[in-house]
Amino acid sequence: MMLALLGLAIAVLLVIRVPVAFAFLGPSLVYMALVGQSTGAALRLVTNAAASFPLLAVPLFVLLGALANHAGIAERLFRFAQAVLAKVRGNLGYVAIGTSVGFSWMSGSAVADAAALGKVQIPAMIKAGYGRRFATGLSSAAALIAPVMPPSIPAVIFAGLAAASTGALFAASVIPALVMAVGLCVVVFILVRRNPALRSGRFDKAEFMASTKGVILPLFAPFVILGGILGGFFTPTEAAAVGAAYILLVGIVQRSLTLKGFLEALKETALTTGSIMLIVASASLLGYILARERLPQMLTELLFTITSSPIMFLALVAVLMLILGTVIDATAILVLVTPILLPIALKYEVNPIVLGVLMIVSLMIGLLTPPVGTVLFVTATVSKTPVGEVFRGALPFLVPLVVTMILIIVFPDAVMWLPGVLGL
Known part of the structure; x- marks a missing residue:
């Protein structure tokens, strides 16, 4: 009863936009x-919960991106990718995906x-004759x-939260991310073929050389960050700090980061x-309450009455995440649900890294689905397009x-291949 009332109160507050x-x-x-626990x-x-050392990497990675x-x-x-793919029909669609992978x-x-890429990609695609739905939908999905x-x-x-290796989780995420990118390229190929007005351009050697010069230093950032983590030279927190310092140095050397921009980033x-x-x-406080009310144990018993298959368990997790992701912020769900699902996953002999990637x-x-759909709203704001129009454009993508989500469920060993190769 207490859990039901707690859930109802939270649901009401979320509905009224708290x-x-x-x-x-x-x-x-x-x-x-009500249960006699002190506010202390x-x-x-x-x-x-907020003073956790691993979470120190979060503000540093946020600073790096900013x-x-x-x-x-x-x-x-974007300029470099556009120069490389100039002769490909529908090149701006592939450029948008390639830029998103690089960034x-x-x-x-x-x-x-x-926010960052939408300002560049969407106007360029619309100007080149791509439909607004296509441009906003692709930019949102690629993000x-x-x-x-x-x-x-x-x-x-x-x-x-899971006391898992950040390096192993990073390595395990690479293949799913690349599968997502390839899948988006396939959809772009299909949609572009339906638009005969789109034509390939002309390769410009001078533009290629100029754009290459501009991306040489930024493209070293992944080697600094991920090479340091996967090579064992840095912890994720140290790598985030080194990466932020490197991007700051690149901005100064290339004279592209102003004092105003630096302060805005901070x-x-x-x-x-x-x-x-x-x-x-x-x-984390809500998670403590759910644990105190023995919700993880009740869910474990319920799930084992439904299925004993690890694949079915992962499928149920994916469905749950899809549902929750449409109404609640992804960070909140991770913090709330991970301590509940992790012990259950271990009983099903599911690797925590696989669980993390799938979640x-x-x-x-969920970031592309209403009513929360944060990315939809950001893209709509950047492109001055109605949210419904952006969502319809994102549907094919x-x-x-x-x-990708289904492949993770069916082939969890493939997710662990790269961490295994790197010895993580």
């Missing part, structure tokens, strides 16, 4: 008071990618590669980090994302 962190925190504090105990739980954005790296990558090595946030491809902020959060980092940490803290990919699809 921010997720406060929708979790308010009912949780009321529960603590609640405060300790909240502060301990600096890359204000240093104009997105525009440089994702420096940004672990779909929202940051949608989802960032939270999957390392360095990934959701991966850092999951690894900290401001964005503070706001984003504050939002994430507030959600982490409030969700992240499934939750990212949801197919390869769902296919």
Whole structure:
């Protein structure tokens, strides 16, 4: 009964648009008071959750992405990809995906990618004759590669909660992210063939050389960050700090990062980090309450009465993430659900790394689905397009994302191949 009332209170607050962190925190504090727990105990739980050392990497990765954005790296990558693929029919569709993959090595946030790349990709595609739905839908879907491809902020959060290796989770995420990118390219190929007005361009050697010069230094960032982590030279937190310093240096050397841009990057980092940490803290208190009410044990017993198959368990997890991801922020779901699902996954002998990759990919699809659909709203704002129009444009691109999720469920060993090769 207590759990039912708690869930109802949270649902009502979310429906009336109370921010997720406060929708979790308010009912949780009321529960603590009703069961005789002190507010001091609640405060300790909240502060301990936010004071986790692995989470120190989050603000640094946020800063890394913000600096890359204000240093104009997105525009440089777009220009380079456009020069390389000039002779390919429908090249701007592939350029959008390639730019998103390149920028994702420096940004672990779909929202940051949608904002930074959408300003460049969408106007260029519309000007070249691509439909507005196609342009906004593709830009939104391609932005989802960032939270999957390392360095990934959701991966850092999951690894900290599950006491798993961040490096192993990063390595395991590479293949699913590339599968997503290839799948999006297939959809672009199909849609472009239906538009005879789109023609290939002409390769310009001078433009290619000029754009290559602009991306040489930024493209070393992934080697610095991921090479340092996977090679054992840095911890993820240290790699995030080194990466942010490197991008700052690139911005200064290329004279593309102004003092105003640097200060804006710091401001964005503070706001984003504050939002994430507030959600982490409030969700951790709610997670403590759910554990106190023995919800994980009840779910374990229920699931084992339904199926004993690890694949079916992963399928149920994916469905749950898809449903929750449409109404609740992905960070809140990770913090809330990971401590519940992890013990169950271990009973099914599911590798925590596989569970983490599946949860992240499934939750990212929620960023493209109403009513929350954060990426939809960002793209709509950037492109000055109605949200419904953006969603309709994104629908075809949801197919390869769902296919990627299904492949993770059916072939979990493939996810662990790269971590195995790297000895992680």
